Amino acid sequence: MSYSQAVEAVTAPGARFELTTVEVAGRPTRAFRNAPSSLRELFDAARRHGDSTFMVYEGERWTFADTMAEVDALAAVLVEDYGIRRGDRVGIAMRNLPEWVVSFAAITSIGAVSVSFNAWWVTDEVDFAIGDATPSLMIVDPERAERAADPCERRGIPLIVARGGSGPLPAGARHWTELVERGTPMPEVDVHGEDDATILYTSGTTGTPKGAVSTHRAICQALLGFSCRGAIEVAREKADGEPAGAAGSTGPDGPAGESGPRVFILIVPLFHVTGCIPVMLGSFAAGLKLVMMYRWDARRALELIEAEKVTQFVGVPTQAWDLLECPDFDSFDTSSLRNVGGGGAPAPPKLVRRVQDGFAHGGPNIGYGMTETNAYGPQNSGRDYLTHPTSTGRGTPIMSVEIRDPDGNPVPVGALGEIWMAGPHLIRGYWNRPDETAETIVDGWLHTGDLGRLDEDGFLYITDRAKDMVLRGGENVYCAEVEAAIYEHPAVYEAAVYGLPHERLGEEVAATVRVREGEHLDADGLREYLGNHLASFKIPSRLHMTTSELPRNASGKMLKRELRDSDLMEDQDLTPSQR
Numbered sequence: 001m002s003y004s005q006a007v008e009a010v011t012a013p014g015a016r017f018e019l020t021t022v023e024v025a026g027r028p029t030r031a032f033r034n035a036p037s038s039l040r041e042l043f044d045a046a047r048r049h050g051d052s053t054f055m056v057y058e059g060e061r062w063t064f065a066d067t068m069a070e071v072d073a074l075a076a077v078l079v080e081d082y083g084i085r086r087g088d089r090v091g092i093a094m095r096n097l098p099e100w101v102v103s104f105a106a107i108t109s110i111g112a113v114s115v116s117f118n119a120w121w122v123t124d125e126v127d128f129a130i131g132d133a134t135p136s137l138m139i140v141d142p143e144r145a146e147r148a149a150d151p152c153e154r155r156g157i158p159l160i161v162a163r164g165g166s167g168p169l170p171a172g173a174r175h176w177t178e179l180v181e182r183g184t185p186m187p188e189v190d191v192h193g194e195d196d197a198t199i200l201y202t203s204g205t206t207g208t209p210k211g212a213v214s215t216h217r218a219i220c221q222a223l224l225g226f227s228c229r230g231a232i233e234v235a236r237e238k239a240d241g242e243p244a245g246a247a248g249s250t251g252p253d254g255p256a257g258e259s260g261p262r263v264f265i266l267i268v269p270l271f272h273v274t275g276c277i278p279v280m281l282g283s284f285a286a287g288l289k290l291v292m293m294y295r296w297d298a299r300r301a302l303e304l305i306e307a308e309k310v311t312q313f314v315g316v317p318t319q320a321w322d323l324l325e326c327p328d329f330d331s332f333d334t335s336s337l338r339n340v341g342g343g344g345a346p347a348p349p350k351l352v353r354r355v356q357d358g359f360a361h362g363g364p365n366i367g368y369g370m371t372e373t374n375a376y377g378p379q380n381s382g383r384d385y386l387t388h389p390t391s392t393g394r395g396t397p398i399m400s401v402e403i404r405d406p407d408g409n410p411v412p413v414g415a416l417g418e419i420w421m422a423g424p425h426l427i428r429g430y431w432n433r434p435d436e437t438a439e440t441i442v443d444g445w446l447h448t449g450d451l452g453r454l455d456e457d458g459f460l461y462i463t464d465r466a467k468d469m470v471l472r473g474g475e476n477v478y479c480a481e482v483e484a485a486i487y488e489h490p491a492v493y494e495a496a497v498y499g500l501p502h503e504r505l506g507e508e509v510a511a512t513v514r515v516r517e518g519e520h521l522d523a524d525g526l527r528e529y530l531g532n533h534l535a536s537f538k539i540p541s542r543l544h545m546t547t548s549e550l551p552r553n554a555s556g557k558m559l560k561r562e563l564r565d566s567d568l569m570e571d572q573d574l575t576p577s578q579r
Contacts, residue, residue, distance in 0.1 A: 316474030
């Protein structure tokens with residue numbers, strides 16, 4: 001069965017993925033007829049899974065009934081104790097915890113907007129996001145409570161602290177356990193598909209993060225899109241006489257196949273779009289078990305895969321590499337795995353082959369998604385991935401992908417250009433940034449800033465990024481943000497930040513820094529300074545300190561490609577202390 005024939009079969013009238021036309025931002029848009037109308041509807045449907053295990057976390061086991069009872073109780077607290085109403089923002093700042101999941105479900109079920117805070121942010125970054133999103137309330141863990149305490153106290157924003165024990169709290173904070181009592185019913189609130197549901201921050205090219213705003217409909221359409229992609233591949237496998245899922249094609253809501261129930265392991269942060277939508281919400285929607293890790297550790301992941309019979313491993317390629325490189329890999333049973341992959345960074349063909357060869361049943365897969373697309377984009381898995389290992393795959397019916405020239409005109413098949421995407425799964429825009437929204441979303445099309453090409457079969461190949469960005473292990477690091485922090489140091493004259501290839505991370509953050517005449521600044525001193533202003537993953541791991549002028553073109557623009565392509569550690573006359 002061809003790809004187009006499979007698409008036609010799974011989207012036919014009366015099928016689960018039947019298509020319809022809806023109006024999005026005043027434009028007719030192709031969408032799935034049977035997608036939930038809101039996240040509240042999605043969470044309500046999860047109640048039918050009752051006593052089935054939903055979350056496993058460090059020895060804790062939460063059933064769907066446990067989870068929804070906690071969701072209902074927290075939702076009542078938000079409405080009755082804190083006066084949260086439809087459209088109000090509520091921030092979540094914590095590591096991956098069951099309470100993160102409960103908070104998200106409670107917030108969105110009452111029509112409020114969940115604002116995801118990067119758990120690695122330091123106080124300066126937390127302060128910015130609080131000032132930008134203006135949440136009415138913050139829900140935090142103890143570590144994030146310390147970072148948010150001053151910004152919240154200055155603005156009169158209360159905090160709910162999860163897992164804070166009974167110890168002292170910052171001013172305006174209360175313990176989760178003293179507020180949330182199971183048995184309280186979910187408040188009655190009408191939630192609509194066009195209502196805002198989430199704000200996820202993505203680093204900004206101007207030096208400050210941007211809040212990407214998604215509606216309930218966009219998220220629900222993206223979720224069904226992942227499922228549709230899995231169904232397309234399963235239809236092809238069945239037509240060819242293969243067992244469902246044989247090629248590693250099942251999506252978050254696709255058929256279980258012969259391997260039994262699907263089990264996800266959460267190895268990426270919930271504040272990231274991948275962890276939040278395809279993994280967490282995908283598990284919620286399909287009634288799957290979600291195994292949560294306290295922090296990423298390859299050996300611990302292998303222990304959990306064996307103990308919990310994990311079938312779905314969705315992260316960044318770095319993490320699949322870490323699993324395979326673990327010295328104890330062969331001592332663990334990984335035969336339950338069916339999918340090994342994810343997105344966030346390109347996977348080298350060598351890794352695709354190693355995944356295929358290293359797991360008994362685990363097929364490689366990858367996807368090209370962004371915060372702006374709710375993680376949903378072209379996906380590649382199974383046989384297609386083995387035959388097209390450098391492609392990020394093909395789209396599905398609700399998603400349109402085009403390659404355009406700098407003037408916004410489509411280019412011929414095979415030609416290089418900027419990747420544009422359209423569909424009901426896109427964000428509606430950036431929070432309080434109408435100009436940047438207008439630049440990024442043009443006539444319903446997302447201007448991705450990434451460069452690529454499409455072949456005659458619709459496979460997308462990403463060749464470069466037009467944005468000034470480093471993709472470090474799945475984390476977007478925008479050079480302008482790091483440069484802005486470096487320039488704050490009084491000894492810095494000028495700086496350029498760029499990415500260098502890294503075998504495990506994909507790219508690492510590098511910088512060349514010109515020190516002011518008469519000043520002394522070494523790499524360790526600059527890193528220590530940046531640690532107070534930037535999350536650790538943004539701090540350059542490769543720092544070249546110099547007193548020489550950095551290369552520029554005739555118009556004065558920094559020649560970063562020249563810096564990136566040259567080995568400054570050898571080419572520049574640096575002293576050992578500067579290195």
